[in-house]
Amino acid sequence: MVGRSLISASELGRDQYEYLFREASKFNKSRPLLGKIVGLAFFEPSTRTYLSFETAAKRLGASVIGFQSEASTSVAKGENLGDTVRMLSSYADLIVMRHKFDGAAKFASSLATVPVINAGDGKHEHPTQALVDLYSIWKKFGGIDGLVYGLLGDLKYSRTINSLLRALDKFQPKKVYLISPPQLRTRQEILEKLKLPYEEVSKVDEVVGELDVMYVTRIQRERFPDEFEYMKVRDSYRVDQRVVQSMKEGSVVMHPLPRVNEIDRRVDGDPRAYYFKQASLAVEIRMALLDWILGGQ
Amino acid sequence: MEGELIVRKIKDGTVIDHIPQGKALLLLRLIGITGAEGYRLAVVSNVESRKMGKKDIIKVEGKELMGYEVELIALVAPTVTINIVRNYEVIEKRKISPPRIVRRLLKCPNNSCITNNDPEATSEFQLINQTPLLLSCSFCETMLNGEQVVKQLLGE
C-alpha cells in the first residue's frame, strides 16, 4: 500500500483491512510522519471528514495544508480541478480529496504525482468511511464475518453504502439486507459485482429482529437529479425507539453522521446506539491508513 | 463474394464484409469516412448471405484500415470480417477484437460524472462484455450498453 492511492473500497483485500484494524487499535508510534505534508482538497465541504483527516495527520506529526469548499479557492473563479491537483501534488506528499462529481478522485489520481485518498466523490465512493465503519464493527464484535447486516436508507445515491458494500464483500457476512424504498435501491453496477449474500427488502420491520448491525444513511438532497424525486422519498424511513427495541441485545445502530431526522434522537440513549462511538474511531483508523501509505517509520 | 454482382473488385484497399444488415453507414461514420476524403467507396446493403440472411458490405479503395479503426468496428459489429486487398488479391483477413478501452469516442450517460463536468477529463470506458456489448465508465462505473453506444454514434 505504500505510495498507493485509495480510490475505491474494493482496492483493499481482507488482509489489508485487518492489518489496518490491528494497527489502528494499538497505534503507538511517535510522530512517524514528521516532516511530511498532507494536502486536504475538499472541493465539497465536510467539516467532519476534514477535521478527522487533519487530526489524524497532525497526530502522526505531519503538517497539513488545504482548503474546503469551492468558495474558498480559485476553483470558484474557473481554475480547473486538474490545475489545482497538479499544484497540490507539487506541495504535498499525499492528497486527500473530496469532490461533488463522480469519478473526480480517479481523475485526480491520474494527474497527481503523489497518492490520492478519495474522501468522497459524488455518489460514487467513500472508501475511508467504509474503513471507519468496518473498524467500528471489528472493535465491537471482534470481526466482520458471520454477522447479519441491514443497510437502511438511500442506497441509490449513497457513496458510503457503495464503499461499505464493497468492503463487506471482502469478508464473509452471514447476510446483508438492503432496506430501502423501491426508488432508492442500490445501483445495478454496484450490486452485480458483489459476491456476498444480499436481499433487497422494503421495510425494516421485516428483518429488524435478525440484525447484528443496522447501518442507517441519510437522504442527501444534492445527490438527486431532480427535486421531485427527492420530495417523494425524503421522509420514507425513520428509525425510532420502537424499531431499535425490536433489535437483538448486543446489536448496534450505526450511521456515518451527520444525521437529519432518520434516527430519532431518543434512540441516542439506547445501548445499541453506536454511531457516536463509530465517529470517535475515525481518527485512529485514518492514522493507520495515512501511516501505511506514507510509509512512516 | 456476393457483393461482386453489384460492385466490381477493388484493386487495393479494404473490404469490410459480413456487416449486420443496415449497419454499413454507421460503421463508415465510426471510422470517420465521410466520402469527402477522395477514396473510391462502395456501400452495398441488403446482400444475400448464407451465414447471416442479409448483410452489408463496404469496399474502400486506396485505404487499409488501421488497428484502431478495426477495433471500433468490432465494438458495434463483432461479426464483421475485414479483408485487406492488394492487387486484386485478399492478402489478409483481419481478426476482429473489440477494444478493451474506448477513449474519447463516447459520452458517459451520468450527468454528474467528472468527464461531463471538467474540460480536461476525457471520457474512457472499459469493455465489460462483448456480446451483448457492455461498457463501464472508467471514472464513475456507469454502464453503457450496445443500444446506447449506437445511439450516441448516430448522434441521436
Ligand SMILES: [Zn+2]
Ligand atoms: Zn462516468
